[in-house]
Amino acid sequence: MTKILVIEDELTVREGIIDTLTAENFQVIGAENGHLGVQLAQQEIPALIICDIMMPLLNGYQVLTTLRSEPTTAIIPLIFLTAKVSQADRRQGMELGADDFLTKPFTIDALLKAVTVRLDKQSALLKNCTAEQQKYKELEKRVQELQQFNETIEEIIQRFSEDLGQSISKINLATNMLKYIPNKVQCKRYLEILQEECEREMKILNDLSELRKVITPENFNRLQQYNLLRGKKL
Structure with missing residues (x-):
């Protein structure tokens, strides 16, 4: 099963995402703050991370910066969750290495589409890397x-x-x-x-x-x- 990590401090939002993705046969792990989220990402090496921006201990940008600095988590795709995203926020996230944004409140269809697109792109990237490694x-x-x-x-x-x-x-x-x-x-x-x-x-x-x-x-x-x-x- 494809493993997804959800880092979200709001319990209802976190549980809603976990229930939705679990129903789609994903293995989902939840973290209530950025610090725990970084630890779980390093331990579990999920295929995808969904992370809120505004959180205690470590905010989403700090989480992303930490993950991108570690070889084991550097290429894991990350989707940011935010109640409001400005062009400046989006630019900052993209510069740090974010792969997508979901604005709260979002629909189930929007969530599943974002997850599917990111996982498909990551799968294609890994296949290409594998092919290049074989050629090498x-x-x-x-x-x-x-x-x-x-x-x-x-x-x-x-x-x-x-x-x-x-x-x-x-x-x-x-x-x-x-x-x-x-x-x-x-x-x-x-x-x-x-x-x-x-x-x-x-x-x-x-x-x-x-x-x-x-x-x-x-x-x-x-x-x-x-x-x-x-x-x-x-």
Whole structure:
């Protein structure tokens, strides 16, 4: 059930509102002054607050200011009740964050319409916030995936570079050693093989820059399925 808090110091008015809203299947809580109303709002976190302006201890403006300053109650819609509302009063209430005004005496229809409108707007706002939060979470997840992807690409390139670099170093070392082999024919053949291998390794190193174009986020998981990226997964 939707919970509504009614803050009103006049007993007959407060009970009349509570009875009307209870008959419409709302869960209604009553408070006879502003101080108690603030306490109940913070404890119960109602979906809507209906609050009189002229009250003892804390008036309606003070109640609204207090509620808007607390994160847990800041977005609860509030409808002011007043026996007389001037343009200045309305402007002051709106500047403080009031959502609507009901002028006493008001009809049941006016009360229910004001409550329905505020609750519908609040529901739409919460749905929109939920949708935006979901979009943010999805975006955050995507950013994390891309970060992981980039880190993986760099790791792969670094590993290839190190392996090929070591291989080339060994080939160059072997090439220099073969220069001192007495058998010239055998030495020449080994040198040719090593030279070919060295050129092949150099070509692979030069082609590493193209790896970024091949491994994209779109085909990353497919490459992993074919064991081309072992142990990696987005």
